[in-house]
Amino acid sequence: MNTALYNVGQRRRKRHQDNPALKLWWDIYYQNMLLQSRKGPLIKNYLEKLLFVMNQSRQDCNRLFAIRIDLHYPGGIHAGLIAPQNSTISAFLQYLHQELDAAGIKYPGGCRL
Structure with a gap:
């Protein structure tokens, strides 16, 4: 620091x-x-x-459950080389929603991200 x-x-x-x-x-x-x-x-x-x-x-x-997720690019990869737009976070959120749906959450239409 x-x-x-x-x-x-x-x-x-x-x-x-x-x-x-x-x-x-x-x-x-x-x-x-x-x-x-x-x-x-x-x-x-x-x-x-x-x-x-x-x-x-x-x-x-x-019935709120909150978690903190810190996203990091893999070591040695610069964020500017992957995607200068919001497509990276959009892809992550889409993947997260797929995983939550596959897990069979109790209230799929309730409070979401």
């Missing part, structure tokens, strides 16, 4: 250097929830919106 990007002298930055509207979050907890922040600070604006969306989703669909 390049700490020079996140520090001003001996203090931590409070705002993102490229976009001052984005606030940096340094704590390992947000709203009493543990965060995974090993690679530097998180963006507080995004944490607020994510929490809002999660709470709203729980109200809209009381």
Whole structure:
């Protein structure tokens, strides 16, 4: 991690250097929830919106199951070489929907991605 990007002298930055509207979050907890922040600070604006969306989703669909998926290209392959458009993520989502349908989920027409 390049700490020079996140520090001003001996203090931590409070705002993102490229976009001052984005606030940096340094704590390992947000709203009493543990965060995974090993690679530097998180963006507080995004944490607020994510929490809002999660709470709203729980109200809209009381049988909600959420997972986090981090997508990475195979080692040594640059994203620009594969697909400069959104076709890669579209292909992934199509494959994911096929796998969920093949698994016989209980509510195939319910809350989806």
